[in-house]
Amino acid sequence: MLENFIHILYWLFFSYFAASIIYLFVLALGGRLFYKNLNSYTSDIQKYRKVAILVPAYKEDEIILSTANNLLALNYPKDSFNVFIIADSFRAETIAELRQLPLQVIEVSFDKSTKTKALNVAFSTIREPFDVALICDADNMLAPDFLQKLNSAFENGNKAIQGRRVAKNLDSSFAILDACSEAINNNIFRKGNNGLGLSSAVIGSGMAFDYERVKQILLSINAVGGFDKILQLEVVGDGTSIRYLDDALVFDEKVSSAQAFQQQRKRWLSSQFVYFKQFFLPAIKKLFKGNFSYFNLAIPCNLVLPRAFLLALLPLFAIISFFVVRQWGIWSSGLFLLYMITLAIALPRKLVNKQFVSALLSAPKAVLLMVLAVFHIRKANKTFIHTIHTKKEITNVQFQDKIR
Structure with a gap:
């Protein structure tokens, strides 16, 4: 027996x-x-789509100005994109500095903060028409040509895009391991999925969608963590495929401590378990x-x-x-x-x-x-877990040629 x-x-x-x-x-x-055989994006642009860059940020006073300046300097017609900083629990002096920049600050405050709530407030506040909504994290910096690559992808008929997230910093063992983990996941769940004719998985930032479509979807989402997992399923549910752009770089801060590493993984594990059941x-x-x-x-x-x-x-x-x-x-x-x-x-x-x-x-x-x-x-999955960010510059030497 x-x-x-x-x-x-x-x-x-x-x-x-x-x-x-x-x-x-x-x-x-x-x-x-x-x-590599799937994506051939044209340089013959017929239209520069108007892009809303949405940055939900919670207590990110240390890095938000560097992020904002990076986004404002993108190589794309200035009248074809706007930056929206959705500022949750920021210091008054940080808000004042942000308002000196050519962007829009949307102040929010919640009993329980989530990205979904912040994004929904932004969508309800913005009155201008946009073609594309690009969602970034407060620590994200984009390669200068990111919006050009994004626009080209939409020019080819795509309605949902995930950029390639790479390490902003490689200054600790945990940051290097974190960067390797993300690179492996990029190859498997994004390039691999697209290579086999399936929709790419998203990462939670550096992702872009048809503006009105994602605005409608987010209204139905009430998630504390892992909102991107619900978002991607709603997007592909109607037959839309999420395309992964391997050459559109999003620089993301990698964790430098054991505690931050564990907190981040706890959030990811929770959302994976919860949404599998759901x-x-x-x-x-x-x-x-x-x-x-x-x-x-x-x-x-x-x-x-x-x-x-x-x-x-x-x-x-x-x-x-x-x-x-x-x-x-x-x-x-x-x-x-x-x-x-x-x-x-x-x-x-x-x-x-x-x-x-x-x-x-x-x-x-x-x-x-x-x-x-x-x-x-x-x-x-019931409590908002905030990862503290401190890196104001891209120090990953492996991509220096991509940020000049």
Whole structure:
């Protein structure tokens, strides 16, 4: 009886791990082999669409001025874009400085702050007509040509775009690991999805949509964390595909401390778990109607464990399996090898350097923090978790040629 139970338990775990790794491997290959053939954007622009750059910001006094100046300097006709800083709980002197700049400040205050609430206030306040809404975080800086790339994508008929988020800073081991994690996710869930003909997943910032459409969608969203997961499903639910622009760069501040790393992962884990349950049945219905992108973003993307979890659990699973049945250990080790190959395929070569090797020494601590975050995810989706930002400049030397 016990032996049968052990067999069943092993094969349940093995099947789950195998399905997850094969899924990630296929997407990683899709990102490497097929993505480049999908997107050919024209330089023959017929129209410069009017873009509203929306920046919901909560207590971001330290960095908001540098962000605002970066956005105002974008290489795009000045009469074709406006910057809106949605300022939640800012100091009076910061508001005064922002009002000296050629942008619009929308002050907000809530009992429980969320991005969704801030964006909805902005949409209800803005009276000017816009073609595109670009949503950025307060710490985001954009490459000078970002709006040109965005406009070109819309010129080619796209209605939803996700830019490529890269590291603003690489000044600590956790920042390097965070940057590597995002680069891997970009290759798998954005380039990989598009490469295989599916909709890209969004990241929460550096994402742009048809203005009126996203305004309508956000009115129906009341999420504390992970609003972007609901937003992407609403967008693809009607057949719209989200296109990933690998050459449209969004510079995002990477966490520099263990505490910030854990807080951030807690929020991500919580939203992944919550929205998997919420959209499971709707995703099954969409699958039968032929909407594979909706199904993919709602179930497989949320069902797969975070990459750091797999990195910790697979070796442990293989070791235990060896002690039970030697052949099981060999099969499980094969899964771990395939997973390492998947990560190697997805990780950009330029990130593999001396600093990366040094940062790997912090990987066990990062994995442990991820595991500990699991015990706190229940409350994470009910409470707004704010990540403190301090970086006012782009110091990632790997992209210096892209910001001049």
